[in-house]
Amino acid sequence: MAGFANLFYNTFVRRNSVYVTAIFGSAFAFGVGFDTAVTSVWDKWNQGKQWKDIRDKYIQDEE
Amino acid sequence: MVSYVKGPAYKTVKSVAGLNIPLLKSYVPNLALWGGAVAGGIATFTEGIPLFQNTFYSKIPVFGEHWVYNPDPEDIPI
Numbered sequence: 001m002a003g004f005a006n007l008f009y010n011t012f013v014r015r016n017s018v019y020v021t022a023i024f025g026s027a028f029a030f031g032v033g034f035d036t037a038v039t040s041v042w043d044k045w046n047q048g049k050q051w052k053d054i055r056d057k058y059i060q061d062e063e
Numbered sequence: 064m065v066s067y068v069k070g071p072a073y074k075t076v077k078s079v080a081g082l083n084i085p086l087l088k089s090y091v092p093n094l095a096l097w098g099g100a101v102a103g104g105i106a107t108f109t110e111g112i113p114l115f116q117n118t119f120y121s122k123i124p125v126f127g128e129h130w131v132y133n134p135d136p137e138d139i140p141i
Binding site: 015017018020021023024025027028031032035036051052055059 | 093096097099100103104106107110126129135137138
């Protein structure tokens, strides 16, 4: 555990510029990842109930 | 016979307002990292803005699809 803490400190915290970059980078990545994960859970939870799932029953595309 | 000099030969580096070339060069790596931090900050706070999404984020190679919103026009409630 101390090894991990040291590695973390030496990699990310030692320089403030690296620290701030890591914070913003991970915030950006987390924003995208969380949104994707929650959307996928929502779609799975509501499978067959959403308009995109039942659209075919009501609208036939002209082709 | 040993030849002595009167004193140490000092040299001065040309500087403007206390800033000189070697000093400024030593700042470069850190300033580059700060540039990355600024870019990350801008990316984080503009992530939800459509102009930025369409101009930059949707063009990111692998996960750029995340920002592409292309619904069927008849699926958008008025």
